[in-house]
Each structure stands twice: as structure tokens, then as C-alpha cells.
Amino acid sequence: MEILVACMGNLLRGDDGFGVAVADALRDRDFPPSVDVVEVGISGVSMAQELLDGYDAFVLVDAMETGEDPGTVTVKRASVPDIDQYSEREVASFAADMHQTDPSKILVLGEALGVLPDVVVLVGCEPTDTDELADRLSPPVREAVPVAADQVERIVDELLDQ
Numbered sequence: 001m002e003i004l005v006a007c008m009g010n011l012l013r014g015d016d017g018f019g020v021a022v023a024d025a026l027r028d029r030d031f032p033p034s035v036d037v038v039e040v041g042i043s044g045v046s047m048a049q050e051l052l053d054g055y056d057a058f059v060l061v062d063a064m065e066t067g068e069d070p071g072t073v074t075v076k077r078a079s080v081p082d083i084d085q086y087s088e089r090e091v092a093s094f095a096a097d098m099h100q101t102d103p104s105k106i107l108v109l110g111e112a113l114g115v116l117p118d119v120v121v122l123v124g125c126e127p128t129d130t131d132e133l134a135d136r137l138s139p140p141v142r143e144a145v146p147v148a149a150d151q152v153e154r155i156v157d158e159l160l161d162q
Contacts, residue, residue, distance in 0.1 A: 003159055004055040004117075005037040005152055006047055008062040008103070014134035015070075015127030015141045016042075018063040018148075022123075025149035035156055047106050048113065057119035057159050058110075059152060060103055063141070064124025071126060071140025073148045075155065078107060078120040121155055123148055 005026065009019035023039035031037065036055075040046040051058065066074050103122060110116030125148055128138035137145070 001056045003035045003057045005059045007039050010042045014129050014132050015138055016063050018125045018141055019061045021145045022061045022148045025145050029153055051110050051115040055117050058117045059121045061123045063127040068126040070128040071144045073144050074124045075151050076122050078122050123151055
């Protein structure tokens with residue numbers, strides 16, 4: 001099984017750098033060659049390009065606002081979006097706005113391009129703040145990085161065992 005672990009984030013926006021920090025934490029993990037761990041910054045274009053390589057599963061790591069306490073790590077299986085609910089114009093606007101994007105737009109564009117795997121897992125962390133210019137994670141989000149890295153490793157192991 002070919003698995004893409006894509007970690008999104010902006011190191012200059014405080015907790016938005018969560019995905020980048022998780023990518024760094026995953027570099028020392030012993031994944032087989034069929035698992036690609038990439039840091040894609042904030043560019044949905046980079047993410048779409050990675051998905052074009054063809055994967056059986058996609059794990060997306062990012063700061064995600066869910067309403068939980070800051071630092072809470074959430075893992076959930078993403079539902080593949082129904083592309084028919086979007087107009088051609090909306091999908092085209094997602095592609096035009098892919099330099100700074102959110103995970104839902106990536107899923108829609110991946111589905112529109114026919115490159116989104118059936119298995120999509122989101123690993124998110126509730127941020128304290130992603131709008132303020134800051135070059136470090138807040139304490140609760142920093143503490144969540146190894147937790148999220150462990151979750152990603154568990155998810156990858158489970159997928160490889162299928």
C-alpha cells in the first residue's frame with residue numbers, strides 16, 4: 001500500500017506551523033519506502049502535485065479548528081466530498097486559490113482531479129492562534145506534536161496491516 005503523509009503549515013503563523021513540526025518529528029521514524037512523509041507548507045498546489053503520484057491512502061496533518069481545547073489532537077476518517085455538490089466555477093476557484101488553502105478544498109480538488117484515494121485520514125490539532133505572526137508554537141500545541149506523530153505512526157501501521 002502506497003501512503004502519503006502530507007503535513008501542512010506556516011512556520012510564521014504560530015500554531016499554523018503544527019503540521020511542519022509533526023513532519024520534523026516523523027523524520028526519525030522508520031517508515032517503509034511505500035510511505036512518503038512530505039511537508040507541503042501552505043500550498044495546496046504542492047499537495048495536489050503530491051497526490052498526482054498516485055497513493056492508496058492519504059494522511060493529512062494540519063492545525064484544524066474543531067472547537068476543542070488548544071492542543072487537542074483529533075483523528076478522523078475524512079469523507080470523500082461529493083464533487084457534484086460544487087459547480088465547475090467553485091472547483092475552478094479552489095484551484096485558483098490553492099496557494100493558501102484549507103484541507104476541505106484539497107479534498108474537493110483531489111476528487112475533481114481523480115487523484116484522491118478512497119482512504120483519507122485527517123490528523124489535526126486545535127490551535128491557540130493561527131493568525132498572529134509568531135515563529136513558534138504555543139505550549140499546548142508544541143506538547144501535542146509527539147502525540148500527533150505517534151498517532152500518524154499508528155495510522156500508517158494499521159493501513160499497512162490491511
